[in-house]
Amino acid sequence: MAASFANTQVSGKVANRQVAQGRVAPFRATGVRKTAGTQIPSFYFAGVSVHQRVIAVSGARSVSRAVQTVFAVKDGAVLEGRKLRVAVIGGGPSGACAAETLAKGGVETFLIERKLDNCKPCGGAIPLCMVEEFDLPLEIIDRKVTKMKMISPSNREVDVGKTLSETEWIGMCRREVFDDYLRKRAEKLGASVLNGLFMRSEQQGTDGPFTIHYTSFADGSKMGTPATLEVDMIIGADGANSRIAKEIDAGEYDYAIAFQERIRIPEDKMKYYENLAEMYVGDDVSPDFYGWVFPKYDHVAVGTGTVVNKTAIKQYQQATRDRSKVKTEGGKIIRVEAHPIPEHPRPRRCKGRVALVGDAAGYVTKCSGEGIYFAAKSGRMCAEAIVEGSANGTKMAGEDAIRVYLDKWDRKYWATYKVLDILQKVFYRSNPAREAFVELCEDSYVQKMTFDSYLYKTVVPGNPLDDVKLLVRTVSSLIRSNALRSANSKSVNVSFGSKANEERVATA
Amino acid sequence: MQSALLNRTRGAAFKATRPNACSRSVVVVRATAETVVEKKERRLSPLERGGTLSGDQAAGKDAGEKARAMATGSTGAATFLQIVDGRFVDDRWIGGRWDLNQFKDSKGEVDWDKVIDAEVARRKLLEESPIPSINEDPVNFDTSEIPWWAWVRRFHLPEAEKLNGRAAMMGYVLALFVDSLTGAGLLEQQESFLGKLALHICVFAILLVRTSSDLDKYKGLIDEATFYDKQWNATWDGVKRPSEAESQ
Numbered sequence: 001m002a003a004s005f006a007n008t009q010v011s012g013k014v015a016n017r018q019v020a021q022g023r024v025a026p027f028r029a030t031g032v033r034k035t036a037g038t039q040i041p042s043f044y045f046a047g048v049s050v051h052q053r054v055i056a057v058s059g060a061r062s063v064s065r066a067v068q069t070v071f072a073v074k075d076g077a078v079l080e081g082r083k084l085r086v087a088v089i090g091g092g093p094s095g096a097c098a099a100e101t102l103a104k105g106g107v108e109t110f111l112i113e114r115k116l117d118n119c120k121p122c123g124g125a126i127p128l129c130m131v132e133e134f135d136l137p138l139e140i141i142d143r144k145v146t147k148m149k150m151i152s153p154s155n156r157e158v159d160v161g162k163t164l165s166e167t168e169w170i171g172m173c174r175r176e177v178f179d180d181y182l183r184k185r186a187e188k189l190g191a192s193v194l195n196g197l198f199m200r201s202e203q204q205g206t207d208g209p210f211t212i213h214y215t216s217f218a219d220g221s222k223m224g225t226p227a228t229l230e231v232d233m234i235i236g237a238d239g240a241n242s243r244i245a246k247e248i249d250a251g252e253y254d255y256a257i258a259f260q261e262r263i264r265i266p267e268d269k270m271k272y273y274e275n276l277a278e279m280y281v282g283d284d285v286s287p288d289f290y291g292w293v294f295p296k297y298d299h300v301a302v303g304t305g306t307v308v309n310k311t312a313i314k315q316y317q318q319a320t321r322d323r324s325k326v327k328t329e330g331g332k333i334i335r336v337e338a339h340p341i342p343e344h345p346r347p348r349r350c351k352g353r354v355a356l357v358g359d360a361a362g363y364v365t366k367c368s369g370e371g372i373y374f375a376a377k378s379g380r381m382c383a384e385a386i387v388e389g390s391a392n393g394t395k396m397a398g399e400d401a402i403r404v405y406l407d408k409w410d411r412k413y414w415a416t417y418k419v420l421d422i423l424q425k426v427f428y429r430s431n432p433a434r435e436a437f438v439e440l441c442e443d444s445y446v447q448k449m450t451f452d453s454y455l456y457k458t459v460v461p462g463n464p465l466d467d468v469k470l471l472v473r474t475v476s477s478l479i480r481s482n483a484l485r486s487a488n489s490k491s492v493n494v495s496f497g498s499k500a501n502e503e504r505v506a507t508a
Numbered sequence: 509m510q511s512a513l514l515n516r517t518r519g520a521a522f523k524a525t526r527p528n529a530c531s532r533s534v535v536v537v538r539a540t541a542e543t544v545v546e547k548k549e550r551r552l553s554p555l556e557r558g559g560t561l562s563g564d565q566a567a568g569k570d571a572g573e574k575a576r577a578m579a580t581g582s583t584g585a586a587t588f589l590q591i592v593d594g595r596f597v598d599d600r601w602i603g604g605r606w607d608l609n610q611f612k613d614s615k616g617e618v619d620w621d622k623v624i625d626a627e628v629a630r631r632k633l634l635e636e637s638p639i640p641s642i643n644e645d646p647v648n649f650d651t652s653e654i655p656w657w658a659w660v661r662r663f664h665l666p667e668a669e670k671l672n673g674r675a676a677m678m679g680y681v682l683a684l685f686v687d688s689l690t691g692a693g694l695l696e697q698q699e700s701f702l703g704k705l706a707l708h709i710c711v712f713a714i715l716l717v718r719t720s721s722d723l724d725k726y727k728g729l730i731d732e733a734t735f736y737d738k739q740w741n742a743t744w745d746g747v748k749r750p751s752e753a754e755s756q
Contacts, residue, residue, distance in 0.1 A: 154634045155596075251742070272643070284638045326594075327725040347742035366736075400750075408751045410740065421736045433637060439650065449673040480651045482625065483663045488633035497732035 002158075010416075017446040021226040064275055073232070083108045086386060087212055087231040088191075089198045089244050091176075092120065094358025094373050095181035095237030097134065098379035099191040105387030106394075109191035110229060111183065112501030118196055121260055121300070121337035122177040122372070123294055125277075128168055128455040130373045134380075140177050142297035144169035146275045151323070152438035153491075154284035160441050163448040166275040168455055169278070172295060194218070196227065196470070198243055199232060206352060210234055218372075231385065232396060233353040237379055240340040242360035251347030253362045254501075256369065257291060257310045259317050260303030262296065265331035271329060273300055280304075281434040284319040287505055288428050288494045289369065291320030293327070299334060307343060308494060308501040341369055355402040360406065363409075365417055367424040373457065381405050415459045424472075424496065432481035433489040437485045439477050445470060452457045540715050567614045580583050589629050601624060604648035620658035627651065682710060 073079065081347035084107045088095045125145070131134065148461045149160040196214040203210050210231050215224035236244025240255060243247025265273075273295040285291035291304035302324060304316045321328075348359045357363075358375030365374070382405045386392070387399025413448040421481050427437035440446055447468050452460050461467075485491070495504045526571070556562075559568070560678055574586075587597050600610040606623055613619045627649070686703075695702040717723060 089670075135555065150649075153638070154647060155639065155641045155645075156639065156649075187652075254741075280641070282635075282638065285636075294553050296698050319638065323638060323640050327640075343706045344736060344739040345743065347739075349743045402751050403747065407751050410749075411751065416742065417637060417740070418736065425732055435631070439652075439680050442650075477651075480654075480659060481658065484631055486628050486635075489632055489635060491635050495728055495732060496735070497728055497730075498735045499728075 024184045027431070030270060031309055041129065041389065043190065071393065072205050073396045074207055075396055075400060077396050079394060082430055083388045084233070084386075084395070084397060085110070085231040086210075086233045086235060087112060087229060087238055089212075089233045090236070090238030090242075090358075090360070091183050091193065092179055092237060092239060092375065092376035093114070093182060094116075094360070094379035095188050095235070096179065096379070097234050097376040098237060098357060098383040099186040099193075100189055100305055101380050101383035101470050102137055103186060103190040103344070103389060105383065106392040107383075107387060107390065108393065109186070111186060111193045112196050112198055112212070112229075113183065113193065114195070114197040114217070116180070116193075117176055118179065118185070120179070121258070121339040122175045123292065123303075124172050124175060124178075124296065124367070124372075125294065125370070125448065126171045126173060126178075126372050127370075127457060128170070129457050130376065131171065134376060139173040140181050141173050143172040143295055144275055145172055145295070146170075149276060149278045150441050151278060151280045152435045153284070154435065156435070158438050158442045160450070164451060167226075168451070169275070170455070174297060174298075177264050178372075194226065194229075198238065199307075200243075201224075201247060203352070205320070208395075210353070225475075226401050228378055233398075234355075235379070235382055235386075236354060236356045236360045237358050237375075239359045240342055242356065243355055244354060245346060245360050248348065248351035248354050248356075250349065250351070250356060253346050254307055254343040256305045256307045256343060257338060258299050258305035258314045258341050258369070259338045260336075261317065261321070261333050261337040262298040262299050262301050262337075263331040265328050266492075268326060269331070270295075270298075270300070278324065280320055280323050281428075281437065281490075282319075282323075283431055283434075283491050284316075285323060285492075286316050286320075287492055288424075288496070290428075291316065291323065295326050300328060300331075302328060305341060305381050308504050313338070343390075349406055350399060350402040352403070353398050355382050355386075356407065363372075365420045367420040367428070367431060368454070378405075378409060381409055405414050413457075416453065419453070419459055426478075429436045429493065430482075430485075430493045431489075435484075436474070436477040436481040439481070440470075440474060443470075443473070514669055518553055518599070564614060568595055589626075589633055591633065591639055595642065596630065596634065598626070598630070601630070604646045606649055606652075608653075621652055623654055624658065624662060628714060671714055671718070675711055678710055678714060679707075 072371070085347050086102055086107050086108045088102070089112050091099075091111050095111055095113065097137050099109045101108040103113040126136075126141075131138070131141070133410060146164055147159060149168075150158045150160055181194055194214075194216065195218055196216040199213045199215060201210045201212045210233075212229040212231060212234070213256040214227055214229065217224045219225060234244060236248075238243050238244055242250075245251075245317075251392055273293065275295070277295060277314045279289040282291075282295075286306045288306045288311055289305040292302070294301045294303075302317075302320055304313070304320045306313060309316075342364050343366065345362035346356065348361075349356045357378040359371055361378060363374040363378050364371040382402065383410070385401050385405035386397050389395075389397035389404065441450070449460070449462055452458075490507060493506050495506075497504070560566075586599055588599065590597050600607050606626055608618045608623065611618050611620075611622045611626075684696060686697055686706075687693060692700070692703075698707065716726075
């Protein structure tokens with residue numbers, strides 16, 4: 001980040017000619033206001049007027065200039081002659097929604113995505129409120145799931161979804177279709193979508209612009225060509241293995257490994273899964289998560305995940321396949337995929353003018369492992385905060401604006417995350433706890449509360465009397481299930497605190 | 509003379525065994541077993557005498573299921589807690605629930621302890637060898653079918669007895685100890701504030717700390733309850749939230 005001012009290497013598409021003419025030329029020629037004559041705009045930096053000039057060199061030749069000036073702009077200073085430039089690294093739901101909101105707000109946006117047809121391993125479930133909030137067309141939704149089945153370790157099945165009205169459903173979509181739609185929409189609104197892989201970034205001083213080095217695949221080659229981009233702010237939306245997070249030293253987080261097999265099953269079996277998803281709980285399937293069978297557009301995805309015992313993920317997958325064996329008989333595996341899922345936010349979600357959103361920030365809920373809605377919403381909220389802080393792209397925005405987004409996010413969704421965390425800690429502890437969980441889900445009050453909070457993303461306080469009854473029922477269910485646990489049971493107890501993964505699992 | 513008499517008797521006895529046709533005016537002496545029997549009452553066989561009970565009164569005194577099956581020669585008529593072909597089979601498990609009629613004891617009331625035992629065994633079996641979930645074989649048994657007092661009697665009372673015993677022993681020893689130190693009798697001890705406090709601490713400690721691993725468990729719980737909050741607030745280390753800064 002401490003690039004020496006005398007030796008700035010900038011390679012790009014801007015020709016020498018423009019420099020010779022003394023015109024101010026930002027890296028991309030869009031949105032440039034041509035200055036009259038040879039007037040060079042100046043800014044006040046630390047009280048001293050500083051001349052601003054971008055020195056651009058074509059090709060890969062590095063030229064060191066004797067006079068290189070600092071291109072530093074303080075937060076809140078008015079940007080003359082150009083709009084605020086923001087690069088969004090990663091074009092998934094969080095990146096695309098951030099880019100869309102930025103572009104709508106008048107900020108010059110670059111969206112860098114490495115694989116435009118990426119078929120992301122994902123459950124693919126989106127809540128009802130997302131369709132409304134993000135104006136999603138119903139075409140991108142493959143299936144509307146209206147029934148969820150929860151299956152306990154002793155195969156007790158409970159139909160969750162009795163309380164859903166006819167207009168309520170969980171949407172299942174294909175990530176490649178979904179992501180593509182959002183990116184195209186961002187592009188239509190004015191964001192520039194660049195096909196490239198982010199390599200590294202450098203910042204010229206604490207208030208200077210970022211130089212992003214990326215490998216551009218615009219020419220269609222597999223290897224790509226190195227390219228650079230100069231921007232004022234960066235939003236890291238590049239997912240669970242975020243490079244931006246590494247760059248800003250955001251810290252590590254615990255993550256689950258989710259493993260999924262896509263299986264094409266015969267028509268009659270597919271009919272059963274037409275609008276039904278299944279959740280298998282038990283410590284054969286996962287010690288601290290659940291196994292699932294989710295219907296996709298013409299096949300089902302059978303998978304499971306775990307945090308504490310990642311090396312045994314294949315065993316858990318086999319157990320999930322076994323539990324759903326009869327219902328998915330005669331199927332053919334068409335794809336095997338795995339991906340990390342963050343368990344909690346990173347210790348530092350922003351640094352200077354770099355913000356993290358979505359999976360890169362770690363916004364995945366516990367218990368259900370839901371991430372798409374929160375990714376998209378965080379991208380949007382971050383972009384909104386930047387648009388507001390920069391007064392629609394006319395002023396420089398910085399960490400203060402990003403922290404406004406972080407604060408708003410925490411205050412709005414903390415309750416949702418905490419409730420799901422409590423549910424996980426209480427009901428994913430052991431097999432008896434899971435049996436109690438399934439038993440409790442039979443009740444329609446529980447189902448209504450669960451779906452209301454999932455579909456509309458608000459923790460609605462119900463009738464206090466019903467809540468007390470539910471509490472009593474929860475406690476009695478847990479007591480009964482634990483009493484029914486055999487004295488020499490070999491099942492495990494999992495705790496969810498700060499201990500290392502190996503120490504969190506203990507036999508009963 | 510005596511031998512002649514003996515001979516004759518012998519001879520008569522011998523003649524008695526011969527068919528009538530070959531005797532010449534001989535008194536046929538038949539040997540008959542004389543028992544005092546009444547027409548209506550048959551004498552009981554050895555298996556039915558000597559304190560043998562029958563019917564309802566003998567219920568529950570049979571040998572175990574397997575032994576009975578072997579003795580009567582019936583093969584596999586009784587299946588208990590088995591997994592056959594990926595399905596859970598048990599004679600008492602009908603329609604996805606325990607058939608409570610088969611758990612009735614001699615008085616005709618459901619023996620809930622046996623139901624609890626059966627369910628514990630079923631869960632353990634399925635834990636060790638999970639079976640696929642089959643739509644045609646739903647599980648309909650809900651543990652709330654077992655009445656609350658069965659749970660209390662089976663699980664709570666033994667534990668309660670143990671804890672009450674501990675409390676009584678601790679109470680007595682502590683009372684003696686305090687009495688020897690301060691000379692205050694049992695009633696006087698309870699009237700002081702410290703006495704009441706000590707009483708409460710003692711009782712709650714006995715209730716909450718039952719095994720030596722409980723202390724670690726509670727520490728772990730406090731850590732678990734606060735860990736997620738810490739992770740979320742990590743990004744605000746040393747930085748004030750805008751909403752807080754505003755309100756100040």
